[in-house]
Amino acid sequence: MKKKYAGIDYPLLLSEFKHLCRVMKLILSLLLLCASTVFSVNVNSQTARVNIVANELTVKEIINQIEEQTDFLFVYNNEKVDLNHRISFNASDVSVFNVLNQIFRNLDIVYVMEGNNILLMKKGTLPQQDTKLLKGIVKDQSGEPVIGANVVVKGTTNGTVTDLNGNFTLEVADTDILLVSFIGYMSREIPVGNKKSLDISLLEDSKTLDEVVVVGYGTQKKVNLTGAVNVISDKDFKDRQASTVSQLLQGAAPGFNFDIGTQNGFEPGATMNISIRGMGSLNGGSPYVVIDGFPGDLNNLNPEDIESVSVLKDAAASAIYGARAPYGVILITTKKGKRNEKVSVSYTGNLIVKTAQKLPESLDSYTWTRVLNEAGDNMGGHPFSNETIDRVIAYQKGDFDYIRNSIPNWPDGATIFGAMPEGNVWNNANLNYANTDWWDIYFGNSVNQKHDISLHGGTDKVSYYFSAGYMDDSSVLNFGTDYFKRLNTLGKISVAITDWWDFGYETRFAKKIREKPNMTKEGDYSFMYRHISRNYPITPLYDGFGNYMFESHIPSIESGTDKQDDIDYWNNFRMEIRPLKGWKINADFAYNVYNQEISNVEKYIYTYDVNNQPYENGISIPNNLLRRKYIKKYWTTNIFTSYDFNINEDHNFTVLTGMQFERGDESWVQGYKTDLISEKVPSFPNATGDALLSEALAHNSTESYFARVNYNYKERYLFEANARYDGSYVFRDGKRWGVFPSFSAGWNLYNEPFWKNIEPYVNTMKIRASWGQLGNQNISPYSDLELIPISSDKLNWIFNYGSTKPVGYTSAPGLVNRNLTWETATTTNVGVDMSFLNNRLSATADWFERRTTDMVGPSQAMPGVLGANVPRENNSTLRTRGWEISVNWKQTLENGLSYNIGASLYDYKSVVTKYFNPTGTLSTWYEGAEVGDIWGYTVNDLFRTKEDLDSYLSKVDLTHIAANWNTGDLKFEDTNNDGKVNNGTNTIGDHGDLSIIGNDQPHYQYTINGGVSYKGFDFSMLWKGVAKKDMYFYRMSNIYWGFTNGWWESCLTPGHLDYFRDQPGTKYSGLYEGDANINTDAYWPRPYLNSTEEAKNKNNANTRYLQNAAYLRLQNVQLGYSFPRSVTSKMHLEKLRIYFSGENLLTFSKLPNGIDPVAPVGFPEGGGGDYFGTAGTGRLTYGADRIYSIGLTVTY
Template identity: 35%
Template sequence: MTLADFIKQVENQTEYLFVYNQDEVNTSSEIKVSGKNKSVKECLDQVARTSDLTYHFENDYIILKKDAAPTSSVVAEKSQATRKVTGVVVDELGEAVIGANVIVKGTTIGVTTDIDGNFTLEAPANASLQVTYIGYLPVTVSVGSKNNLRVVMKEDTQNLEEVVVVGYGVQKKANLSGAVGMVSAKALDNRPVTTVGQALQGTVANLNVTPQSGQANSDPKMNIRGTTSLNGGSPLVVIDGIVSDSEQLNRMNSADIESISVLKDAASSAIYGSRAAFGVILVTTKKGRSEKLSINYNNNFAFRTLTKMPEVVTDPYTIVQMKNTMSYPWYNLYDEEQIAYAKKRSEDPSVSPYFLNPDGQYSYFGNTDWVDEAYKKAGFSTNHTIDLSGTTKKLAYYFSAGYMFQDGMLEYGNDKYNRYNLRSKLDFKITDWWTLSNNTSYVSSDYDQPNYLGDSFYWEVNRTNSLDVPRNPDGTWTKAGGAVLGRINEGGRYKSLKNNFSTQFTTQFDIIKDVLMVKGNFALNRKDAQYDGYSLPVAYYQGPEVAARYHDEVSSASRETFISDHLLYDVFADFRKNFAEKHFINAMIGFNQEEYRYKSFKASRKDLISNSLPSIGLGSGDMNVGESKESWALRGMFFRLNYIYDDKYIAEFNGRYDGTSRFPKHDRFAFNPSGSLAWVVSKEDFFEPLTDVVNHFKLRGSYGNLGNQDVGAYAYIATMGSGRISQILDGKQPVYVGAPGLVAGNLTWEKVSVANFGVDINFLDNRLTASGDVYRRDTRDMLTKGRTLPSVIGTSEPKENAADLKTRGWEVTLGWRDAFQVSGKPFNYGVNFILSDSRAWITKFDNPTGTLKDH
């Protein structure tokens, strides 16, 4: 075979990439490599013995060079007047490029850069140096009279060789046949955000990130490609191959993230089965790469403010007239004297807003913007991270720590959030064929907030009458002021402490080096939390001589704890090989099992003896105690078969046979298949005349079926409620047990099918990139309340697979990347434009009588 064929086979079957000088290494020369099941090193040794080449490894790169033995041409070159030239090779960010080839153009003289990017060689004064490195554009510089050079390499914007993480593996970006979006660490760096979800906003088309309450500990909600199911449906989150959830993703230290892949269509996500019906977010964390110890510290300080505020009418006279108009003809809220006072105050804002009625109570004619009164102008947050990483011959290590603080936006009784992150990632190379790894993280957070903060507070802030004022002339709370601001400021606190410990052990056996490997994972994710809260009465006054009244008259204290364990086991085998130069096959098969256990305990008691030390032990009133337990399990087998012919025609099939404990035994298993095809049109001979303008053009399509089991753990079991009745019999409240509800006999999976067609196209030396997709997702047999039954049955209708939903959408992503010099220094910039849309329709609902309450 030729050297070019050998290089191509090694790069396709392994993670290694070759680096060499084309003027020095003749890739069309014939080489001899014999034997089966040999390692890459053994094959390279054969090449070196039968040619004039030498090699050495630099991390994931193989450096090929001509043998250093002097030849007549080399002697001739050295006989010219040469001098010592030193320099450094860096990227556009100023980071050292390790292992770059630096060659004296037209000769065989060359070196590679060290771990600091430095090089030294002998070169003629009139020589030019050619610098090359995988993933970067070649650079040629003239030596001239310079003795010290600084070479800046630009990243190759084509990026088609970029590796993208997919389910249980990786693929080259050029070989993807499904709809996959990718976010690199660079896109997340330097964003002054407190959660990973916020950092993902605007990075991937149709990845919808929606802020929630705005509280200091609030996590954004994530959705892929629009409305999913009547039961909701969030994307599955997988961190380093381990199934997780959006809360754990948002609590991550974003500086730990290497890349994020977003699997949008069924063809990409089917390998994760039942929980991947509405997309998958795959997160890969960083690991040690450089042989030199690397220490990084980052911080940011940020202020956030409310951006869009409601426009509130606050003129007293206008408000009084509107209220009287709306109450006519039943009654008038304000009499003539009060209307006149309101008009007077509108005309002269210095007039007191307090109007004392004959009954000794106040009427208020203020102009209060309660949103402005309740919130601060800005909230502060800060984030600090530090990491250490490196590699040795037997160990790659990465350690990180982080701290985040966020101050809330409340003017009264503010909320504060602290988060602490630790991560350890170790990869031990036991032998050439056995690797053992551990990935452990610990996240602890505490949140201190007003007890009243929540939906009721947000409702009151936006609904309270602008005529009301927060305080009376003597500084006491008004009724409205006490209800909104007093409860927040004085009505008690609610504190939460959460801990999340996750550890993952991975072992990998390379049965046939770079061809067949077996990998196993065991992971444990333990969460525990404690919530302590108390509620205190808040006094308010409605007149100067009127007795105090109270909001939340009865004081109380509560405590809640929970602990959950999520255990995961999986093992899979992966085979990949090139045949006859143009054929590539990747086959993977595996087994997965998960178990989840949860238990919680809650207690509360009313009538606290002391408001200064609120606790359950100091309560003297009614006590409530509750407990909750839940467990479920999943089991599945999965496979992937991928075939590529000549890097032009791509076919992939994925499938998973999944079982869940959430359904009856006879309906617990489902098969989720998918398939995708892609055609790289730009590789065709007939496309050659267009390649100067259109550098890459690929068409792809996919279709797949998935099952959704995102329902309650015991939806298929009839349950009976219990408690105490409200009546007292013989001085006691008897215990009751309710009648069991109805359960549908055929309760089973929701079925989701997705069809997707996409196109990827690059222009102008790959500086302009475009990607577009259209899709349709059908969700059938959604679990919802069945048709209304006669009330004489005596219980509510059971959940049934009774509704269908259709979602259609499209998405477009345009990108432009380029660089130029500013004052002799490189200036890089990139612009992305994302536009997407989705619409959903209910196509079936079991409501034959058209009952309005059933919608």
């Protein structure tokens, strides 16, 4: 199969690299300017360095100098430790530990570090025994060195600390036991034995680590959180390969829901719709995405730049963001440099191979023609003549002489590829005789690449981070232009102008290019997938002269492209002032420009005749050009202040208040023109046909004031209150402002005195509860204005202006509702967090309810003579209830092996509790409707015999379903025993034989993750699944049904051959010849080539063909190796890692091949009727590819 290599677009890369250089030049200039205003003072830390000038100074005077320059505090007993020895000693930019080793070298004093305390003690008298010099390294569970860890011989004061590379050297005896400890890690005791070196791993201690979680406008200690918050670290998706961040976040947190959400499926660069805890409103709504404090699009980020993601799920956590966040918040923090961090350069490169998964299996053309002829025997007529089938048989045997002799007037010089000449053209329908596997023809694999480089570091006053990333994601299609590219840059700088005044600047740039085949004459990207699915196996790839056959659809795919260029550019400025201890004043400003350009070129499609001469195919006439330019400008200002204080060191308070102002302007202009003179120069001056122009302008603005109060008593009793006062431009005066409060409380039971007896078994336990309200402004921004629509259309059916003359006209304005106001989402959450077994086992559980009231819905109908549409009202309510459970275990064994395993399970149900539907019509929402319900009929079997059919029809009237019935048709049950099968009046009060047969929402979603690391090797995996989900596929889902809408739409696979047959077969009709063809115990109904007869068995949702769409997918697996420090140091590298990563490698599902349970089902052409039902599905779309990647990370 043909393979594609998607190389770097070097002109694009060069252009964007020049832009990156300009941005970095600006940032570096700012860095130098700011750095020149500050002076170098060392920061106190565990890696602090000092300057010592000692001329006959006492040891006490020297350690006083150390205390002044660092955060260290020396602890000692004056009566037992003599610090009056005088020493002459000079040191410039030397680590504290080297200084201590020097001054205590000849003294009877030893030191031990405990956090920021340095304990000084007199050397004890040790029993004499044989000793040796032991070397070792201390690392964390991810293999990174632990700097400044204490390594002490148990029961003595003999000890040391690890250096910048985590290494230590200590004189020990074989009988000694080492006590290894560091802040935030569980201490370990390591017997020395006969070992000469040790490789020690420390496990994070979740209780002592005091983990800090990013929340709205600040951070909080995790132990003090009272809201429902999940934290996703960069380790959860590091080195994984997907074209967008939204794809990578699948399965990262319970209650975090993803669906591809477009008709285009998993095309290159596909983004996923995200929801938190289910549907928030019938009018739509998604989580509010905040990137480094400002709203943004997470899919424009480079995953390598992300440091952490906080998912705020309840109103207590989200309320500080008000009307922008009624359905949760995704807070993304990008990476940054650190003060007093040495310069580090890191590069990560990936070679990525994509291949399609779960493609359907094609039938050979002989089987395909015979079974379709049998379907035609049932109704619709034979589509394939005996002569055609004889040629099909000969072609598969390679008997080309028979074929040539059977076709009169075979074109001179033509080769037999399976095409049939018909007059002056090649047949594009049912006369060809090839044997083509179109899935194999169309889909191969693609080779892509991803490159990322970053530089970060800092001095005592300045920190910085710069990065650039490039990725290339081309599809696995073997034809056409189909790719996605993204270029990212990020620059950050933070400057401490004084001890109390910090300034920060950030610039973020993203450029995305998506180019795909242009098939707008027939549909969108998903139509291409549909065209492939219905390609006939008898159609050859080439005509007799090696040109692509038109019916292969390759000429259509290669006839033009739809290209979209997006540029997202942010400039963010930050300032923090600390006038007093605990008091912070922050002022942030951001300016964003988003540009989008669309260029859609549709060329003539040329088909070749039997004389090998091209001619224009009517489907592409006229050729045309569409161009659209969209620009959005957005700026926002956040000003807020917070004050931390305590009373008697037990009562701890944090008070925050602030304001936010937002403004946005957007506009687009679009031009369309036909009849390009030259398709090689797609420009408007080069087109002579009709021109259509359109334009739109819009603006938006909000103003908000917010406040938050946090209180805790000894981190035992916790309380938080939030309030936000929002004003939105989308509502009329008098309705624009809303107040949205929230309250939450928590109880850390493990901080109670009575918990000491329980702590050995249950280390921590926190109970929390919250309640809050948030607004939703997701309505049309100008719905309160009586606007007169102005349109331009080709009204030649009214005015005889020819076929293309546009006419301008106006329409009557609709009625408006000036009282429309906020939808309100009220959320209640109760949760518990626990840890056991020295914090190795942790568990979290939550129950929640969200009630969205005042949703905009339909109002009372008015008489038709009114002549205008009735406005909508705030009159609907949606309730969502659900729960979440997650469990995690992590442990490091004595031999250094670390492992972890975790699982989560969650579910929710959304029910409409109020909706204006006085008749209870089932075709829209009604009170009591559960989101996702599928109404259908009960079908237990087919009519297997004529006797069964006649007997049933004599008792039950099926004419509502269809007029004609045969054996092999579906046997619809009369569930209400009224002697007929129908849907009554199709209302909740009278639904006839309809009932709720399933639900298409995912239920009992779960994830399983695990990992292990040992001596540089690491392995991890993530499984994601849904335990319950139903799907019903309507008639146009040809990959599911096989026989679809006549032979020209059918997509037959071996799985479709178990269809009802009650007649013997022949050489030209039927799956088998003779009585062997009879199959009355079939799964599939009798096939027809008549759409009316076919529809009765497929278009009425029913229990027999309701599908179980539950699945389990291996979302990611990763295997890596980090080279030891002994190797990397010789290469002058800090880190060297190689790894393999795979995405979507395994999927367990009961759905047929070609149907991805995660992919959506698109809306078919026509938009109704035969194509989908009330809760059903239509045309299928392309699923997720398997992705294999090998990568390399180098850090210097």
